[in-house]
Amino acid sequence: MEYCGYVGKILHVDLTTRRIREEVLDTELARSFIGDYGISASLAYDLIKPGIDPLLPENVILFGAGPLAGTSAPGAGRCHFFTKLPLTGTVAGGGGGQGFSSRLKYAGYDELVITGHANSPVYLKILDGDVELIDAADLWGEDIYQTTDRLWEKHGSSCSVLAIGQAGENLANLSLALVNKGSTIGRGGLGAVMGSKNLKAIVANGRRGIKVYDRRRFRGVVNQVMADVRAYPKWHDIVRLSHLIFDFDRIMSHLGFTNYLREFPDLTEVREVLGPEVYLKRIKIRRIACFSCPMACHDISELKGGTFSGVKFYSHGLTPILAVRLGIDSMDGNIKCRELIGRYGLDYFGLMGQIEYARELYQQGIITKDDTGGIEFKPGLEAMKDLIEKITFRKGIGDVLADGLSGVEKKFGKECEQYCLHTKGMDTSEHPVISKLGAKQIDEVTGVIGPTHKGGMINPGKFEPSASLESFIEFGDKAAIPKEAMNRILDTPMKLNIGRLTRYTQDYYAIMSSLGLCIRAHMNWLWPMSRMADIYSAATGIEITASQLQKAGERIHNVAKMLNVREGFSRKDDKFPSTYFKPLKTREGEKPLMDHFETKVLTKEDLESLLDDYYDERGWDVKKGIPTPAKLIELGLDRSVADLNKA
Amino acid sequence: MEARDIVVHPDSCVRCYRCQLECSFLRTRMFNPEEAFIKIDWNWVNDKPSISFTDDCDNCGVCVRACIYECLTLREKG
Numbered sequence: 001m002e003y004c005g006y007v008g009k010i011l012h013v014d015l016t017t018r019r020i021r022e023e024v025l026d027t028e029l030a031r032s033f034i035g036d037y038g039i040s041a042s043l044a045y046d047l048i049k050p051g052i053d054p055l056l057p058e059n060v061i062l063f064g065a066g067p068l069a070g071t072s073a074p075g076a077g078r079c080h081f082f083t084k085l086p087l088t089g090t091v092a093g094g095g096g097g098q099g100f101s102s103r104l105k106y107a108g109y110d111e112l113v114i115t116g117h118a119n120s121p122v123y124l125k126i127l128d129g130d131v132e133l134i135d136a137a138d139l140w141g142e143d144i145y146q147t148t149d150r151l152w153e154k155h156g157s158s159c160s161v162l163a164i165g166q167a168g169e170n171l172a173n174l175s176l177a178l179v180n181k182g183s184t185i186g187r188g189g190l191g192a193v194m195g196s197k198n199l200k201a202i203v204a205n206g207r208r209g210i211k212v213y214d215r216r217r218f219r220g221v222v223n224q225v226m227a228d229v230r231a232y233p234k235w236h237d238i239v240r241l242s243h244l245i246f247d248f249d250r251i252m253s254h255l256g257f258t259n260y261l262r263e264f265p266d267l268t269e270v271r272e273v274l275g276p277e278v279y280l281k282r283i284k285i286r287r288i289a290c291f292s293c294p295m296a297c298h299d300i301s302e303l304k305g306g307t308f309s310g311v312k313f314y315s316h317g318l319t320p321i322l323a324v325r326l327g328i329d330s331m332d333g334n335i336k337c338r339e340l341i342g343r344y345g346l347d348y349f350g351l352m353g354q355i356e357y358a359r360e361l362y363q364q365g366i367i368t369k370d371d372t373g374g375i376e377f378k379p380g381l382e383a384m385k386d387l388i389e390k391i392t393f394r395k396g397i398g399d400v401l402a403d404g405l406s407g408v409e410k411k412f413g414k415e416c417e418q419y420c421l422h423t424k425g426m427d428t429s430e431h432p433v434i435s436k437l438g439a440k441q442i443d444e445v446t447g448v449i450g451p452t453h454k455g456g457m458i459n460p461g462k463f464e465p466s467a468s469l470e471s472f473i474e475f476g477d478k479a480a481i482p483k484e485a486m487n488r489i490l491d492t493p494m495k496l497n498i499g500r501l502t503r504y505t506q507d508y509y510a511i512m513s514s515l516g517l518c519i520r521a522h523m524n525w526l527w528p529m530s531r532m533a534d535i536y537s538a539a540t541g542i543e544i545t546a547s548q549l550q551k552a553g554e555r556i557h558n559v560a561k562m563l564n565v566r567e568g569f570s571r572k573d574d575k576f577p578s579t580y581f582k583p584l585k586t587r588e589g590e591k592p593l594m595d596h597f598e599t600k601v602l603t604k605e606d607l608e609s610l611l612d613d614y615y616d617e618r619g620w621d622v623k624k625g626i627p628t629p630a631k632l633i634e635l636g637l638d639r640s641v642a643d644l645n646k647a
Numbered sequence: 648m649e650a651r652d653i654v655v656h657p658d659s660c661v662r663c664y665r666c667q668l669e670c671s672f673l674r675t676r677m678f679n680p681e682e683a684f685i686k687i688d689w690n691w692v693n694d695k696p697s698i699s700f701t702d703d704c705d706n707c708g709v710c711v712r713a714c715i716y717e718c719l720t721l722r723e724k725g
Contacts (some may be wrong), residue, residue, distance in 0.1 A: 071678045072668040072713070099664070106679065149691050157689040158681070209677025229715065239661075239716070286694060289663035294715045296661040300694050312694075 004213035005067035005539035006030055010043075011109040011131060013124060015197050016057060016116030020131045025110050031542055032636060034549075036064035036101065037080040037093055038514035038556040039111055044082040044091060045559060045639075047113065050566040050646065054086040054189070055171060055196040057117035062093075063162075063202075064111050065101035066516025067540050069291075070210040071218070074225045074526065075518040077102060077290030079179070085188035085449070087173040087350070087404045088425040091563040092449035096162070096177070096185025097316075098298070099291030100204065101516050103160035107206035118198040123163075127155065128206040136200040140169060143343035144178045145314075151203050163201035164191040165345030167392045171195050172402035174350040174391065178342065182288060182298050182314035188426060188449060191345045213541030221535040225526050229294045238295050238522050239287055241276050274320035278331050288314070295522050306332050313339040325352050327379020337384055344392040353427025354401050355387055357408070360419045366412050372397045421577045424449070424569070428577055435584045435591035437602055442502035442614060445574045446625070448564045469597070472496055478528035479508045480546040485617065494595040499610035500617040507553030514556055555635040558627050562640040570647035571615070571625025576607050651706055652722045659718040660696045662689060666710035666719060673709050685710045 001008070003025070010023040025039075033042045040062040052058040061083045068076040079101035082093035104112060108129040121140040122133045139147050144165040151161045160180060167175035168191025175191025176184050186193075194200075212218045229235065271277075283303065289296035303311045313335050322341075323334035341348050359377040361367045369376065373396040375383070390398025400411045405425050408416050421428045423444050469490075476486040481504045489500045508529070512519045515536060517527055529546040537543045544552075581604065583590035592601045600606070615622045619631045629641045667680035667687065675682055684704040688697040698718075711719045 072665060072672060106681070152691045157691050158687070205681075207679060207681045209671065209675055209679035209682065211677050215672075215676065226715070286658075287661050289661040289716075291663065292665055292668060293663050294665070296663065296716070 001027070002211075004211050004541050005071070005536070006035065007065075007105050007108055007110050007208065007210070009109050010111040010113060011126065012113045012115070013131065013133070014116045015114065015118040015122070015133070015199065018118075018133055020133075022109075030067075030540075032552065033556055033559070034066065034511065034514035034536070034552055035110065036066035036069070036078070036514050036516050037082075037095070037510060038064075038552070038559075040064040040080060040082040040093060041556055041559045041563065043111065043113065044093075044563055047115070048082075048084055048091055048563070050643075052084060054084040054089070054193055057115075057197070059084050059193055059196070061114040061190070061193055061197075061199075062111060063100070063104065063114075064514075065104045065109070066514055067110075067536065069101035069516035070103075070105040071212060071539065072222050072292055073218075073515075073517070073535055073539070074222065074229065074292060074294045075290075075523045076292050076516045078513065078516050078518050079104070079185070080513050081185060081190060083190060083193050085190070086171075086192050087189045087406075088449060089567065090188075090424055090448050090569065091567060092188060092560070094185060094187050094190075094449065095513060095519070096179045096183045097290035097293075097518065098160065098180040098183035098288075100160040100162050100179045100185075100202075102291045103158075103204040103206070105210055106208050107204045108208045112202070114197065114199065117196065121198045121200050123151070123201040123203065124199065125155065126202065126204045126206075127159070128208065136198075139200050141166065144345050145181050145312075145343050147201055148178075148181050151201060155203050156205065159203050159205040161201055161203050163345075164194045164199075165343055165392075167345045167402070168192055168195035169200075170392065170394050170402065172346070172391060172394070173404045173407070174347050174354060174402060175345050176347045177345060178314075180314075181342070182300075183290065183316065184347070187347050187350065212539045214538045217538035218535060221531060221538060224531070226294060228526055232295075235295065238297065241280060241284075270320060270324055273329065274323050274331055274334060283331065283335060290518065293518065293523070297520065297522065301335060303332055303335055308332050308336045311336055311339050313342060315342065322348065322352055326355060326384050328381045328384060330381070333381035337381070337388065340385065340388050344388065346388065346392060350404065350427055351388070351391065353421065354391070354404060355384070357405075357420050357427065358397070358401055361408070361412065361416060364419065366416060366419075367397070371412075418578065421579055423575065423577065424573055435586075436594055436596050436598070437498060437607070437610075438596060439498055439502040439505045441576070441580075442499055442610065443506060445576055446502070446611070446614060447506065448560050448569075467596070469495055472501070476504075478525075479504045480529035480550040482547070488617070494599045495597045496595070497610070497613055498596060499613035502614055503617040504550075506557050507550055509553075510556040510560070511549055511553040514552070551635075555637065558632065558635055558637060559640070561627060562632070562637065562643060565626045566640075566643035566646045568646060571611070571623070574611060574625055576604075580607070651708075651724055653700065653704075653706055653708065653711060654720045654722050655698045656718050656720070657696050657698055659716050660687070660698065661716050661718075662687070662696065663716070665713040665715070669709050669713035673707070674703075683710075 008025045012021045033039045047060045077099045078095045080093045080095045084091045107126045121136040123136040125132045144163045147163045148161045162179050164177045171192040173189040176186035283301045286300040287296045288298040301313045362377045391402045400407045489497050533546045533549045583592045626647045667683035670683035671679040684701045686699045
């Protein structure tokens with residue numbers, strides 16, 4: 001049959017047997033789970049058996065490309081993976097940009113499934129349907145930038161390269177992969193899973209064109225989106241420096257500061273040394289976009305002069321979080337550390353959290369100088385560079401820290417957990433608690449992976465702590481939230497029931513990620529559910545309404561949840577970190593945790609009540625925090641009902 | 648269309664490939680950057696693009712309209 005939007009093929013690569021085979025994409029699978037994140041979640045249900053060790057050959061890695069990937073749909077440059085993550089033990093996925101999904105489709109595939117384990121290092125080449133496992137002995141031990149450059153030299157720079165560094169090779173749970181040197185993918189240990197399989201990199205490109213069903217209708221939607229982009233008054237600022245240009249203090253407060261001290265520092269001095277003006281004047285050399293993105297948010301930066309002259313760094317917009325939290329008091333030192341983290345393939349947020357955690361344990365006397373080989377966990381550039389190396393290469397205390405919370409607990413005892421800000425084993429450092437509870441926090445606690453860029457990103461309050469009630473009501477229309485549900489969300493003395501709302505932000509995320517669209521705050525506003533339904537229908541010829549698409553998002557989220565229910569996860573694991581209840585110290589005094597509209601100080605009981613509301617809005621078992629048989633059957637997930645008793 | 652040139656400002660290129668997407672969509676009715684009449688060769692050493700046009704390009708300007716970053720502009724000849 002002829003596919004539109006989709007290519008119509010799944011590629012299976014068995015690293016053990018080196019067998020490569022193609023499978024036709026089932027149309028019912030596509031209709032029910034849309035693509036990318038959704039289809040990967042559904043396939044993972046069949047392929048990833050519960051209870052397996054993430055670093056053994058039984059684990060499977062899936063990469064997806066949505067039906068909009070490879071087209072001119074603005075922002076359709078995302079790719080999502082699914083695997084069992086060594087950091088959390090959850091079966092979960094995350095996204096990356098820079099067009100890996102588009103190139104995978106041009107190479108001829110909607111999905112890539114990797115099983116088994118290679119006997120020696122290899123990289124996977126997928127070029128125009130020519131699929132080959134190539135010996136990577138000469139790449140093993142090289143960092144990600146070196147690996148990517150060499151693969152571009154060999155296969156051409158229009159290829160997309162997804163590669164791991166030494167952190168992944170050394171099976172660090174804090175490792176991930178990079179796409180084209182600049183886009184992270186794989187928080188939670190994808191780097192280690194690839195490393196355990198001896199899979200150094202994947203290269204993809206091709207000349208297989210992507211057809212759409214109704215070209216005129218498709219172009220019409222693209223033109224609407226581009227008109228909105230051109231009319232966006234903040235476009236120039238976003239492309240210069242993303243959100244950081246707007247309000248340094250406000251944005252920095254959202255991105256993580258001195259988590260453990262719960263203290264908001266004086267940012268005036270920080271701005272003079274590490275702020276956007278310094279960055280724009282001295283460091284940034286070029287902006288880079290993901291595939292088909294009209295609001296580029298990645299940078300290439302380079303240090304000229306000084307101790308680290310010539311150091312180049314590729315990333316999504318630069319913030320000084322790392323410098324402030326880890327006590328690095330120069331822009332050059334900040335860039336150098338970020339470069340090392342990128343080259344080695346470490347999770348930047350996970351690393352920050354882990355080092356802060358280790359510092360806390362050191363201050364508590366749980367970790368001593370005998371354990372650290374003399375390291376005192378002091379702030380500062382040299383100490384941080386040393387720790388980055390030790391964690392990457394598993395030397396000394398780095399061998400413990402590389403594994404995240406589980407590594408620390410194994411060595412120093414379970415009582416360490418009380419000092420760790422985490423949900424499901426993943427540090428909350430990416431977006432730690434601010435003084436207002438948002439969908440981000442509910443999503444972190446109830447989501448399958450823990451804290452990362454997920455459903456909480458699609459939330460008017462995400463970057464706008466002063467977001468009005470009207471903006472949330474408007475969001476309800478955008479997200480195709482049924483009227484009666486919106487009434488429940490608004491029917492509360494807190495004006496907004498963030499627990500109930502989070503259910504819909506998660507479904508929205510599931511759809512955007514299944515289409516291949518970018519969920520970042522500066523992009524997701526372009527894509528109300530109705531517009532996504534329109535462009536999906538135009539691309540594929542499968543007519544779908546906004547509410548049907550919202551339902552598909554619900555189905556996808558439930559499958560992702562069930563992958564983890566059968567691993568034993570339930571409400572007992574959906575825990576808010578205890579430090580949520582420590583007040584935040586600001587220049588204006590202490591701020592306790594409050595709801596979005598600051599109607600009350602939130603207690604543990606309030607948070608549990610919001611969780612009750614979240615599960616209720618999902619139609620789940622409120623006590624267990626998992627889907628009910630009726631809900632699964634309603635969503636066509638009958639096959640999962642038998643797994644409910646595993647929670 | 649022969650009466651105008653497409654002027655390239657490579658420093659403005661952000662590697663979004665929208666020019667190639669729209670060119671190939673117009674020419675082949677499919678999205679296929681490698682078949683576009685505008686070529687982007689990214690130098691990964693100095694991180695600069697080399698942007699050129701094939702002999703088939705007739706300066707229709709669809710790539711110019713696709714580029715929001717003002718990397719491509721149309722200039723009337725003469």
